[in-house]
Amino acid sequence: MAERRPRPVDRARRAALDVLTAVRVDEAYANLVLPQVLRKHGLTGRDAALATELASGAIRMHGLYDPVIDACLTKPRLQPEVRDVLRLGTHQLLSMRVPDHAAISTSVDLVRATVGRGPSGLVNAVLRSISRRSLAEWVDQVSPDATADPHGHLAVARSHPRWVVDLLAEALGNDDELDALLAADNAAPAVTLVARPGLATVEELETAGGVRTARSPYGVVLPGGDPAAVPAVAEGRAGVQDEGSQLVALAMGDAPLEGRDERWLDLCAGPGGKAALVGALAAQRGAVLVAHERQPHRAALVASAVRALPGESVKVVAGDGARPAWTPGTFDRVLLDAPCSGLGALRRRPESRWRRTPEDVDVLVGLQQVLLDTALDSVRPGGIVVYATCSPVVAETTAVVDAVLSRRGDTDEIDRFQLWPHRDGTDAMFAATLTRRA
Known part of the structure; x- marks a missing residue:
């Protein structure tokens, strides 16, 4: 009987995995390597946005996702490549509106294409276990008690190193806004442009769909799209700032x-x-x-x-x-x-x-x-x-x-x-x- 041909790998998820690999192996910066990877895979529009969210979210949140993954393992050690695939799958299951079956099946396809058939069963089993609980339920299970150790709880729940949480709390002066600050750190920032005076105007950037910033007289928030496609940015008369x-x-x-x-x-x-x-x-x-x-x-x-x-x-x-x-x-x-x-x-x-x-x-x-x-x-x-x-x-x-x-x-x-x-x-x-x- 002929062996069944493997399904093609989703290009956006493969691109996201390439970013995670570059960050882990080459100590690359995600924001710098991402445009190169998107060009390599020919991704634009919604596919590029998906790859960006997958890569950024998996890197940002692995302080929470890793304990969740580990809670579903029978053996503690994982190949780094397999863990990267699991982080991507976990992000889809817990933090994105991706149907469970799609997040799991595409992750299995991805690990099979990049690592081999061996770990595909493990990836399937771990992600199925993760899918049985919500994000809030997993936070309660894998993080310290919020009353006994509030900073430790937030470090896991908001995926920040504990020492960073402590320093940010000191900078704020109290814990009242700490959770809001950590949550803001995990939110994708809007693209903000600057009209360099004498070279470009805010009105010119507004024609690209931008909305003026509240405090800088030269700033415009771009609702979406590639800022390099704005003529003033391409010509150096404006910039992303x-x-x-x-x-x-x-x-x-x-x-x-x-x-x-x-x-x-x-x-x-x-x-x-x-x-x-x-x-x-x-x-x-x-x-x-x-x-x-x-x-x-x-x-x-x-x-x-x-x-x-x-x-x-x-x-x-x-x-x-x-x-x-x-x-x-x-x-x-x-x-x-x-x-x-x-x-x-x-x-x-x-x-x-x-x-x-x-x-x-x-x-x-x-x-x-x-x-x-x-x-x-x-x-x-x-x-x-x-x-x-x-x-x-x-x-x-x-x-x-x-x-x-x-x-x-x-x-x-x-x-x-x-x-x-x-x-x-x-x-x-x-x-x-x-x-x-x-």
């Missing part, structure tokens, strides 16, 4: 300043989104922005981001920000978007919550203080420095600013703000505006 990042750039450009206002510095400019907005503001005022970036490949990204700006308005420079090549007091305005843990952008970078460690934060804090000292030394008396992080963690935000202020006798704080995904619909950006005393 979270409203929180726009507000940080505007804090640097709009802070009141007396005297000369001709020389601006973006000390850690890569990959270039803030540099492009700040550079556009500088060009309108006749100022010159030095976009400084330590890593040459990131400096190349900055050059690409500012390509539509007048050549004389932005100078891209590669160098070590801790050992600047310029004379102290050279600049009138300085933006320091400091290297940080990125724990304020977990909704955009699903894998980052699993890659960072508490030790990373300790190392970064030392670097942040050094760079803030450099930024303050680089600005003239009376000039402005904005210190920013894409992190709400106290050690990386207020503690860094307060530590530097306490040991310097020449600096005053003008303003500071903290944005939140669950309150503001932005990444959790922090910014403090400082001035050198004249």
Whole structure:
């Protein structure tokens, strides 16, 4: 009897598995590898959206899905490739409106095509067991008791490392909003565009279906579609940029300043989104922005981001920000978007919550203080420095600013703000505006 021919594998699910493999094996970033994978499989429209949701959701939520999967295993060890398929299937069963039979059968087909026939029975049995309970029922079974260990419960239920939950609670100041913040971290963010002043207008972006943002005068939320298909974005006159990042750039450009206002510095400019907005503001005022970036490949990204700006308005420079090549007091305005843990952008970078460690934060804090000292030394008396992080963690935000202020006798704080995904619909950006005393 002839062997039955295997069913073809769903292309969107195969693409999602390719993303999970690249993230696990090559330590790739999902948001960077995803467009390449979509092109490779020729996916657009609904199929591309499905692949994106599958990959992002499975990566983001595996802190919950793995205990659920393990609860259905008779043997604790799984091939990493098989676990990836099970994560994708679990996401469909517990967090998407995919019929159970479709989630299970496509997962069996996927593991058979990519790993072999051997694990197909196991995948079928595990996913059938998972399908017998709802998401809420599984959360109750695999997470710590919410009363006895509220942070431990939320760490599993909202799929965040426990140490991250603890630091976010500290940053909030209480637990009242903690669940709302963690839930916002797990929600797919809207695509937000920025109209770079002097190059594009908000009205132009609105013709692509965009809706104006609440706080940035240059921001537009795109309801769907490929932002690269918007002509202003394709031409570099506009870009994809979270409203929180726009507000940080505007804090640097709009802070009141007396005297000369001709020389601006973006000390850690890569990959270039803030540099492009700040550079556009500088060009309108006749100022010159030095976009400084330590890593040459990131400096190349900055050059690409500012390509539509007048050549004389932005100078891209590669160098070590801790050992600047310029004379102290050279600049009138300085933006320091400091290297940080990125724990304020977990909704955009699903894998980052699993890659960072508490030790990373300790190392970064030392670097942040050094760079803030450099930024303050680089600005003239009376000039402005904005210190920013894409992190709400106290050690990386207020503690860094307060530590530097306490040991310097020449600096005053003008303003500071903290944005939140669950309150503001932005990444959790922090910014403090400082001035050198004249």
